[in-house]
Amino acid sequence: MRTAEEQIRAVLDGSVGYERGLDTLTVAPAADVDAALFTALRTASARLFGRGWQPGELHRVVGRRGTVPHTQVVADAVVAHLRGFRPALVDPRWRAQADALGATVWWKTDGAYLDGLAARWRVDRVEVLDTILVLLGILRTLPPIETLIPPPGTAPETAAPAAGSVDVRLxxxxxxxxxKxxxxxxxxxxxxxxxxxxxLVARHSIDEALLAARGATKAVVPFARRIGVDHPYETEKAALLDAVADANRCHTVWSPELGFATVFGFDTDIDAVDLLHTSLLVQANRAMSAVEPPGGKAGRARLKTFRQSFLVGFAVRIGERLAQAREEVTVAVDAGDLLPVLAARDAQVRETMDRIFPRTVRGRSTRVDSDEGWDSGRAAADRAALHHG
Structure with missing residues (x-):
């Protein structure tokens, strides 16, 4: 006779069929099963947090592979994990992500968590057991990733950008x-x-670089941040992110299997990349919807190739224009020591990237199968152009 913990483990490792295992857990003593499932959930999430995963990233990847209830349980796992650490031992960036999920400890006791879920969701016990088991299966498949923010329980790294170092008003x-x-x-x-x-962001970045080089401000170091890229056409959207990053003196590593890109650069530059990429996606989607061919069953394949080609053309043209805008701002700054300073900062960024990703593979370019989509995308990028005046 297996214990509840052994039965859960058997379901997850496949030694017991899923439906059979779920049936067994359904008729087993509820107190034992609930305690074992909650412990398994906390253990699985803690293991991933110790292997580089951050709250927002885990919430997002579970949303890609599961459903809304699974993401709600992840948010609860995050806040349950934080209960075990003093605030001083939690990096502010990690806690900010946890706070952004809006999770609170709403359940009375850990043993009553599953009953609380059933009441909240207005579903029966079997559905709650099924949700937790499926989530545990998803968490089991996630690999370790690079640790960019120290996990709870460790002192924040002194090399990390200090809170408030980014100009909030900017x-x-x-x-x-x-x-607008x-x-x-x-x-x-x-x-x-x-x-x-x-x-604004280009001039601020240059000013920050010059002040740091002259010793007028506290030295800062390159950092990295993972930015999610959503379905559909995620490869093309990642290409746009790379174009925006390159124009803002950042570098990216794309992880398609996990749906995010790691952006390397100085904190202010990464903030700019994140904001601009999000805005340009909105503008690209609006422009694409206005000119795309009709869909329907007959035109579905044509519509897909049009959209892919549109986004590729948009990304390439935006990259060209962003690079031009960056050069114009750089030339406008009257500082003879600017270029060596920027070169030194780029070397620092590359060194950071090579340390975290010592082995990378250059991605293959996306094929363009629709000239109409390519031309429309470039035209849309011209309308969203960043060349001022």
Missing amino acids: LDRVRALLA AESTTYPPEAETYTAKAQE
């Missing part, structure tokens, strides 16, 4: 400009707003 101005660019249906307006946003 980011608020950039967000406001990009929100996304909301307008008049292309010249979107161009002006987006161009101003890029100009």
Whole structure:
């Protein structure tokens, strides 16, 4: 006679069929099963947090592979994990991600967690058991990833960017400009707003680099952040992210199996990449919807190739224009020591990337099968152009 812990383990490793195992757990003593499942959930999530996964990333990848209830349980696992650590031993960036999930300890006791879920979701006990078992199976398949933020229980790294090091007022101005660019249906307006946003972040990045080089501010170091890329057409969207990153002196490593790209750079530059990429995706999708051919069963394949080619053309043209805008801002800065400073910072970023990813494979370029989509994408990128004036 297996214990509840042994039965759960047997289901997860496949030595017992899933349906048979679920039936056995359903008729077993509820107190034993509930305690064992909650312990298994905490153990599985803690193992992943110790292997590089952050709250937002785990929540997102489970959403890709599971359903909304699975993500809700992940949020609960995050807040349950945090209960075991003093606030001083939790990196502020890690806690900020946990807070963003909006999770709280709503259940009375750990042993009553599953009953609480059934009441919250208004479902029967079998559905709750099924949800937890499927989630444990998803968590079991996730590999270790690079640790970018120290997990709870370890002191925050002194080399990490200090909280508040990014100019919050600048980011608020950039967000406001990009929100206007996304909301307008008049292309010249979107161009002006987006161009101003890029100009702000480019000038701020240069000012920060010069001040740091002259010793006028506390030295900062390159960092890395994982940015999610969603279905569909994620490879093409990742290409756009890479174009935006390159124009803002960052580098990316794309992990298609996990649906995110790791962006390397200085903190302010990564913030700019994240904001611009999100805004440009909105603008690209709006422009694509306005010019794409009709879908339906007959035109489904044509529509898919059009969209893929559109996004590739958009990414390539945006990359060209962003690079041009960056050079214009650089030339406008009257500082003879700027280029060596930027070269030194780029070397630091590359060194950080090579340390975390010592072996990478250059991605294959996306095939363009629709000239109509390619031309439309480049035209849309021209309308979202970042060349100011």
